[in-house]
Amino acid sequence: MDGFLTLFQKEVLRFWKVSFQTVAAPVLTSLLFLLIFSHVLERHVQVYAGVSYTSFLVPGLVMMSVLQNAFANSSSSLIQSKVTGNIIFVLLPPISYRQFFAAYVLAAIVRGFVVGLGVLLVTLWFVDLSWRAPLWILVFAVLGGAIMGALGVIAGIWAEKFDQLAAFQNFIIMPLTFLSGVFYSIHSLPAFWQQVSHFNPIFYMIDGFRYGFFGASDVSPWASLGVVSGCFVVLTLFTLWLLRVGYKLRA
Amino acid sequence: MNPAIRIEGVTKCFGSVQALAGVDLEIAEGEFFGLLGPNGAGKTTLISALAGLVRTDAGHLAVMGHDVVADYRAARRRLGVVPQELVFDPFFSVRESLEIQSGYFGIRDNAAWIDEILENLDLTAKADTNMRQLSGGMKRRVLVAQALVHRPPVIVLDEPTAGVDVELRQALWGFIRRLNRDGHTIVLTTHYLEEAENLCGRIAMLKQGRIVALDTTANLLRRFSGHTLRLRLAPGNGLPEALRALTKGEADGAYVFSLENCEGIEGILADLRNAGCSVDDIEVGKPDLEEVFLRVMERG
Numbered sequence A: 001m002d003g004f005l006t007l008f009q010k011e012v013l014r015f016w017k018v019s020f021q022t023v024a025a026p027v028l029t030s031l032l033f034l035l036i037f038s039h040v041l042e043r044h045v046q047v048y049a050g051v052s053y054t055s056f057l058v059p060g061l062v063m064m065s066v067l068q069n070a071f072a073n074s075s076s077s078l079i080q081s082k083v084t085g086n087i088i089f090v091l092l093p094p095i096s097y098r099q100f101f102a103a104y105v106l107a108a109i110v111r112g113f114v115v116g117l118g119v120l121l122v123t124l125w126f127v128d129l130s131w132r133a134p135l136w137i138l139v140f141a142v143l144g145g146a147i148m149g150a151l152g153v154i155a156g157i158w159a160e161k162f163d164q165l166a167a168f169q170n171f172i173i174m175p176l177t178f179l180s181g182v183f184y185s186i187h188s189l190p191a192f193w194q195q196v197s198h199f200n201p202i203f204y205m206i207d208g209f210r211y212g213f214f215g216a217s218d219v220s221p222w223a224s225l226g227v228v229s230g231c232f233v234v235l236t237l238f239t240l241w242l243l244r245v246g247y248k249l250r251a
Numbered sequence B: 001m002n003p004a005i006r007i008e009g010v011t012k013c014f015g016s017v018q019a020l021a022g023v024d025l026e027i028a029e030g031e032f033f034g035l036l037g038p039n040g041a042g043k044t045t046l047i048s049a050l051a052g053l054v055r056t057d058a059g060h061l062a063v064m065g066h067d068v069v070a071d072y073r074a075a076r077r078r079l080g081v082v083p084q085e086l087v088f089d090p091f092f093s094v095r096e097s098l099e100i101q102s103g104y105f106g107i108r109d110n111a112a113w114i115d116e117i118l119e120n121l122d123l124t125a126k127a128d129t130n131m132r133q134l135s136g137g138m139k140r141r142v143l144v145a146q147a148l149v150h151r152p153p154v155i156v157l158d159e160p161t162a163g164v165d166v167e168l169r170q171a172l173w174g175f176i177r178r179l180n181r182d183g184h185t186i187v188l189t190t191h192y193l194e195e196a197e198n199l200c201g202r203i204a205m206l207k208q209g210r211i212v213a214l215d216t217t218a219n220l221l222r223r224f225s226g227h228t229l230r231l232r233l234a235p236g237n238g239l240p241e242a243l244r245a246l247t248k249g250e251a252d253g254a255y256v257f258s259l260e261n262c263e264g265i266e267g268i269l270a271d272l273r274n275a276g277c278s279v280d281d282i283e284v285g286k287p288d289l290e291e292v293f294l295r296v297m298e299r300g
Helices: A002-016 A019-041 A053-084 A097-123 A134-158 A162-178 A191-197 A201-214 A221-245 B043-051 B072-077 B094-104 B111-120 B136-148 B166-181 B193-199 B217-224 B263-274 B289-299
Strands: B005-014 B017-027 B032-036 B058-063 B079-082 B154-158 B185-189 B202-207 B210-216 B227-233 B247-251 B254-259 B279-285
Touching: A002 A019, A002 A053, A002 A097, A002 B094, A019 A053, A019 A097, A053 A097, A053 A134, A053 A162, A053 A201, A097 A134, A097 A221, A134 A162, A134 A201, A134 A221, A162 A201, A201 A221, B005 B043, B017 B043, B017 B202, B017 B210, B032 B043, B032 B193, B043 B058, B043 B079, B043 B154, B043 B185, B058 B072, B072 B079, B079 B136, B094 B111, B094 B136, B111 B136, B111 B166, B136 B154, B136 B166, B154 B166, B166 B185, B166 B193, B185 B193, B193 B217, B193 B289, B202 B217, B202 B289, B210 B217, B210 B289, B217 B289, B227 B263, B254 B263, B263 B279
Parallel strands: B032 B185, B032 B202, B079 B154, B154 B185
Antiparallel strands: B005 B017, B005 B058, B202 B210, B227 B254, B227 B279, B247 B254
């Protein structure tokens, strides 16, 4: 248990020591998204009745920050440790593969939450959010952070150089998050792209998370919960298997 | 009693390269053991297998009786490894690195032992310095310290003095010797054969993944090496014909003889006296591990 706790604390401390880069920068980026998109679209778009576009945008930006930063935490930590060789410090002690997984994923959730809360706090100046179902907010934030943390572990283990990780991040994670309904409702899309969006698991994370604020969503929050939970279980099992066989970690 | 390390029939291939080709080895508790071999002989692979960093194709390894796969937690708690590569975590100071490493092994309050290690490795003044700001030698000391935080009974040092200055080397060996006297089993790989000769009670030599020599250091020196006698005769003196056949050669105007033991010197000097030769200079070289190593590698 202590090995897990130490690894978890170390991972949190690692991002906290460079919080300008890991917390402040993504908060500022989200704020810029909010300022630009709300300035351009506020008077042109209304997704839900009685909800301004800026209000609609805020939960999406918060969740996008949670997801992207959860992924960044586990993936960047692992690739850095692998490239510099200090991963050995984690591989030599009696830490089980389950503890390893739990520590990295939990730390990823914490970073996602810290950045997400930061985004929420700075954007609250601009909107008056409702909090219809806080439990849904929490559930989707935790599950979304965990999924992206697990994906980060997979990417961090798989990548052998920073270039490969950047490709994973820029060509998979980034398009999936940007095309998940952060900035729009999928009902505004043509039918074909609506169908495509339903294959994007991040769409369900954002939609379910947003439901917690407005009590309205593109699909039922229960359906979103089912998809997100399923993804979490599959990714967790896959990541645990990779760690158990020592894929790219233990030769 | 279980040996400190037991290795049975261990094989490992990396693609088409056979890194370990059936290694059997037992190292008793309290030994100071040397693992020698040329680059690519399999030393680091064997150590990595012991530490659980490499999964073997066949065979078993155990630390203090605990299998490194089936009972990996107990095995790893009893093993401290100083890796060959100079690795560090740039986010943390020396003390933080040691506290974190202690925590990985389930030790929360380890300040007293950490202070003692820092003191012994002359790192106290650098305790709060970030790892990035340390010199290579200092980083090497921290690696040693990290391997010791959980007080492992078995300590493996994979070329710990590579690129390290003489002062640190002396300090490091002083500390490691003390740990060995206190009962820790030490396994050392090094390319500095003089170090291995001075420190190790027993030595295994690896070549192409196989152990090609395994004995006490004294026995290896006896079996594969001997004393060397260098003689420079006074000008105008020639080496008697009977002795000429015994020389290994001539270097810098001196005749070189290889002897099994010191007693042989007396016989050569007697022959020279009888032939009326006078000696200008005489030098006796002790057996050394480098010669043993070269002979074993040639033979193996």
